[in-house]
Amino acid sequence: MCFAMHCVGTAVIAAKATPDQERRFLRPIAEGRHVTTLALSEPGTGSHFYLPRSTFDPDGESYVVNGKKSFITNGGHADSYVLSAVAPGSELDPGTFTCLLVEAGSAGLDWGAPWSGLGMRGNSSRAAGLNRISVPKANLLGEEGDQIWYIFEVVAPYFLTAMAGVYIGIGQAALDLSVAHISGHKFSHTTARLAENPAIVEQIADMWARLERARRLLHYAARLGDAGSPEAATAIFASKIDVADAAVALTNSAMQLVGGRGYQADGQLSRLLRDAQAAHVMSPTTHLLKSWLGRSVLGLPPL
Numbered sequence: 001m002c003f004a005m006h007c008v009g010t011a012v013i014a015a016k017a018t019p020d021q022e023r024r025f026l027r028p029i030a031e032g033r034h035v036t037t038l039a040l041s042e043p044g045t046g047s048h049f050y051l052p053r054s055t056f057d058p059d060g061e062s063y064v065v066n067g068k069k070s071f072i073t074n075g076g077h078a079d080s081y082v083l084s085a086v087a088p089g090s091e092l093d094p095g096t097f098t099c100l101l102v103e104a105g106s107a108g109l110d111w112g113a114p115w116s117g118l119g120m121r122g123n124s125s126r127a128a129g130l131n132r133i134s135v136p137k138a139n140l141l142g143e144e145g146d147q148i149w150y151i152f153e154v155v156a157p158y159f160l161t162a163m164a165g166v167y168i169g170i171g172q173a174a175l176d177l178s179v180a181h182i183s184g185h186k187f188s189h190t191t192a193r194l195a196e197n198p199a200i201v202e203q204i205a206d207m208w209a210r211l212e213r214a215r216r217l218l219h220y221a222a223r224l225g226d227a228g229s230p231e232a233a234t235a236i237f238a239s240k241i242d243v244a245d246a247a248v249a250l251t252n253s254a255m256q257l258v259g260g261r262g263y264q265a266d267g268q269l270s271r272l273l274r275d276a277q278a279a280h281v282m283s284p285t286t287h288l289l290k291s292w293l294g295r296s297v298l299g300l301p302p303l
């Protein structure tokens with residue numbers, strides 16, 4: 001189960017929850033009885049997760065939802081899904097999508113086979129078909145068509161800082177494994193210690209500095225976010241880009257420093273190496289974030 005995605009989904013529900021949604025969703029979440037998640041990505045929209053093609057049609061007191069979703073973290077395990085869709089005809093109007101809360105077990109929520117990722121296996125991602133799912137209008141989040149607000153005010157700050165924290169943890173674990181291996185290593189043919197080899201010492205120094213730079217940028221960005229600073233989004237975009245690079249660099253370095261034992265297929269380091277690779281491709285992807293960051297520095301809207 002991925003709790004980062006549960007927390008982001010919860011933040012989206014909480015941002016504009018009605019009293020009824022508070023009672024039915026937020027209270028059980030607060031009591032630890034309900035897990036939620038985001039179902040935004042679709043096979044056709046790729047990285048542009050804010051341009052869904054799934055549709056919702058009003059039908060009395062309900063909406064009828066049709067479409068396809070991909071990579072739903074916690075898919076098939078969560079109790080509810082924050083699902084994006086557009087009103088038929090408004091597909092080409094960027095950023096006017098709507099989010100609805102779809103409850104687990106809804107008729108027409110048809111799960112695909114579990115996705116077998118290279119890493120991040122704990123998050124259990126799956127695709128789903130949305131086949132005439134009936135969703136009560138009471139499950140509409142915010143207003144119809146206002147969801148681009150959620151992307152930049154809720155999803156991006158929560159998800160990017162949560163993901164950045166995960167990848168700082170991966171980088172820290174890579175450094176810890178390297179230090180443990182190097183410190184404990186004794187050759188049988190000489191009294192020289194690996195920990196005193198200048199090339200190794202320098203590589204450990206570079207790893208420490210790389211990790212701390214990324215950590216400090218994340219803490220700075222999170223502080224701006226907490227303070228509601230207008231600079232927060234820029235710093236948060238930059239932090240996630242930087243942390244992704246750091247996690248990949250640190251796990252690669254560790255793979256070199258820990259030697260053959262690190263290269264073991266099911267070892268801890270192989271898991272860190274595989275998990276780190278997801279940092280660049282989990283949306284907002286690094287390419288997308290660089291575009292948002294550059295535009296934001298130039299005083300342009302991110303999209």
Ligand SMILES: Cc1cc2nc3c(=O)[nH]c(=O)nc-3n(C[C@H](O)[C@H](O)[C@H](O)COP(=O)(O)OP(=O)(O)OC[C@H]3O[C@@H](n4cnc5c(N)ncnc54)[C@H](O)[C@@H]3O)c2cc1C
Pocket residue numbers: 005037038039040041042043045046047048049070071072073074117119120123125278280281282283284285286287288
């Ligand atoms: C482990 C994991 C968990 C996930 N969990 C969820 C989830 O819970 N909910 C959810 O909704 N989605 C989830 N996703 C989906 C994720 O958001 C998508 O993988 C992401 O949106 C990328 O889409 P794609 O894989 O189709 O890549 P593509 O869109 O095919 O992109 C391929 C590459 O091209 C780059 N690219 C694409 N468009 C542009 C552009 N315009 N400019 C420059 N570069 C571009 C991308 O950055 C990427 O590097 C998850 C993905 C992974 C790997």
